[in-house]
Amino acid sequence: MSAPLQIALAIGSVVVLLGLMALVRRLAGAWGLGAEVQRKLVHIGTGLFALTLPWLFPDQWPVYMLIAITLVVMLVLRVPAIAKAGLGAALHSVERRSYGDMLLAIAVGLCLFLAEGRLHLYVLPIAVLTLADAAAALAGSAFGKRLFRVEDGMKSIEGCAVFFAVTLAISILCLTLMTPLAGANIVVLSLMVAGFGTLVEAASWRGFDNLFLPLGLLIFLSVHGDDSLPGLLVLASVFAATLVLFRLFSPRLGLGVHASRVYVTTVFLLLAVTAFQNALFPILALAAHIWSQRENPCRGRFSELDIVAALVLISLFWLTLGNATGANAVSYYGVVAMGLTLGLAATPLERRSSLRQLAGVAILAGAMCLIRAGVVAANPPEANWNGAIWWVVWVTLLLASLPVMLWPRCFDQDRVARISGLAMAAPFLSYLFATEFLGLMA
Numbered sequence: 001m002s003a004p005l006q007i008a009l010a011i012g013s014v015v016v017l018l019g020l021m022a023l024v025r026r027l028a029g030a031w032g033l034g035a036e037v038q039r040k041l042v043h044i045g046t047g048l049f050a051l052t053l054p055w056l057f058p059d060q061w062p063v064y065m066l067i068a069i070t071l072v073v074m075l076v077l078r079v080p081a082i083a084k085a086g087l088g089a090a091l092h093s094v095e096r097r098s099y100g101d102m103l104l105a106i107a108v109g110l111c112l113f114l115a116e117g118r119l120h121l122y123v124l125p126i127a128v129l130t131l132a133d134a135a136a137a138l139a140g141s142a143f144g145k146r147l148f149r150v151e152d153g154m155k156s157i158e159g160c161a162v163f164f165a166v167t168l169a170i171s172i173l174c175l176t177l178m179t180p181l182a183g184a185n186i187v188v189l190s191l192m193v194a195g196f197g198t199l200v201e202a203a204s205w206r207g208f209d210n211l212f213l214p215l216g217l218l219i220f221l222s223v224h225g226d227d228s229l230p231g232l233l234v235l236a237s238v239f240a241a242t243l244v245l246f247r248l249f250s251p252r253l254g255l256g257v258h259a260s261r262v263y264v265t266t267v268f269l270l271l272a273v274t275a276f277q278n279a280l281f282p283i284l285a286l287a288a289h290i291w292s293q294r295e296n297p298c299r300g301r302f303s304e305l306d307i308v309a310a311l312v313l314i315s316l317f318w319l320t321l322g323n324a325t326g327a328n329a330v331s332y333y334g335v336v337a338m339g340l341t342l343g344l345a346a347t348p349l350e351r352r353s354s355l356r357q358l359a360g361v362a363i364l365a366g367a368m369c370l371i372r373a374g375v376v377a378a379n380p381p382e383a384n385w386n387g388a389i390w391w392v393v394w395v396t397l398l399l400a401s402l403p404v405m406l407w408p409r410c411f412d413q414d415r416v417a418r419i420s421g422l423a424m425a426a427p428f429l430s431y432l433f434a435t436e437f438l439g440l441m442a
Contacts, residue, residue: 006057010066013049014073020045037141040134043104047130050108051123060112067109074102103210104129110316111214114222114323120178121222125214127170128197133209136163136201160202168194179225188232189225192239193217199265212312216269219319223273235272242268259304266308277378278330280371281337282311288344289416295348298415306416310340314420325435328382332427334375335393338368339400339423340416346404347411357405365397386434395426 024041053063108126115121140159147156171190175181181189200213224235242264263286270279289307292298298306314336322329345364349357376388400423404411411418 003059003062006059006062007065009057010062010069013066014069016049017046017070018073037138040137042101044130044134046104047126047134050126051130053108053112054119054122063112064109067105070105071102074105077101101210103208107211107214110211110320111218113320114215114218116323118222120174120225121218123178124171124174124193124221125217127174128167128193128217129210129214131170132163132166132197133201133213135166136160155202160198163201164194164198167197181225182229184229185227185232188229188236189221192232192236193220195239196220196265196268199261202261208309208312211316215312215316216265219273220269238271239268242271262305262308266311270311274330275378277375278334278383280375281334281341281368282315284368285311285337285341285344288341292344292347292415296350298347298411299413306414307344310416310420311337314340314424321431327431327435328385329431330383331376331379331386331389332392332431334372335389335396335427336420336423338372338393339396339427340419342368342397343400343404343419343423344416346401347408347415350405350408354405361401361405365401368397369393386430389430392426392430396423399423399425 021042024038024045027041028038053066057063107129111122111125136159139162140156143156143158145156145158168190171193172186175186175189179186197213197217200216201209224232227235245264266286267283270282286307293304315333318329318333318336342361342365346357346361349360372393373388376384400419403422404419
């Protein structure tokens with residue numbers, strides 16, 4: 001297929017999406033469809049079309065162009081006049097605030113890129129996001145009786161059960177048809193995919209499941225899809241143990257029920273998809289955030305959950321950048337997590353005297369540098385291709401902690417986002433220079 005034809009097909013696809021939304025709005029007026037049903041119909045239609053993309057486009061670049069155009073359209077549809085009365089009402093009539101429409105488009109692009117031609121790594125996560133998520137929402141709305149609270153609304157046990165069952169069926173079908181895995185491995189993997197996916201969906205807020213769910217499943221399957229059956233059973237046991245431990249200790253840590261579900265999902269995913277040493281600093285960042293929230297709470301509606309969103313987005317950023325350049329980015333990712341940990345840990349110390357705060361931050365920085373030395377020693381050479389990058393570590397720790405100590409009031413709101421930005425600066429610039437401004441892609 002020629003390039004002009006693929007471009008025309010991408011533009012035509014956006015027109016089809018807008019036509020779908022117009023159709024849903026017309027049906028809503030004729031049949032009295034509720035806002036949630038409208039949103040899910042658009043979600044299903046978009047997801048089903050996304051499943052055809054690997055076959056519809058011979059090349060991937062038109063898909064990325066399609067996604068970019070779609071994101072622009074989604075932004076336009078958020079204009080108040082359009083969002084409440086025009087086409088955008090098919091997505092934005094629900095009362096809760098959600099970024100799900102835009103995150104769905106981003107997730108499709110990332111899954112296509114990270115799958116690297118392995119179809120089951122694209123099809124399975126997108127199919128789960130499209131079908132299981134919609135089935136759970138519609139079943140919960142129609143039949144949900146046993147409800148539990150999340151940060152921005154209520155969900156139901158019935159909806160979660162439907163999500164688990166549909167995800168299990170999708171996983172077994174995809175893995176059976178698209179992989180050479182043994183039957184027992186498929187069953188265990190599918191049970192873990194369904195359990196993990198259900199936990200992510202139940203713990204989501206503001207539509208973040210549209211990003212966290214498919215990317216989490218893709219990364220989990222890419223890392224553990226070829227594990228032996230005993231290895232999968234051990235991993236399942238770790239998952240169960242993590243759930244039990246958080247259930248026991250989360251009240252003592254001052255975490256709400258929803259936050260504890262989100263944290264346990266994050267910890268399990270970190271331990272499941274990377275070596276233990278590389279999961280240490282992200283887990284320490286979670287611990288520092290808990291300490292920070294107990295001693296010096298941040299103002300914000302989702303302040304307990306911001307750290308999870310930040311860690312997931314930072315992880316996906318470095319994973320995607322590393323895949324794009326071919327230069328392993330896990331070492332730089334660890335440095336960012338170090339900076340985030342120290343910046344968050346500096347906030348509870350601000351009530352001490354300046355000298356004691358400085359001493360506390362210095363001790364924590366020294367301890368983390370010792371841990372960092374162990375991480376570097378434990379990692380394989382490909383993770384340390386640019387050396388230990390100690391100067392990046394020291395600059396990052398300074399940038400992430402010094403502003404917190406000097407201007408603490410600036411971090412009373414959006415704390416995690418601001419410290420994350422400070423922690424990202426030096427590693428990102430260093431990585432760009434080390435790879436000759438993405439020259440490794442050539």
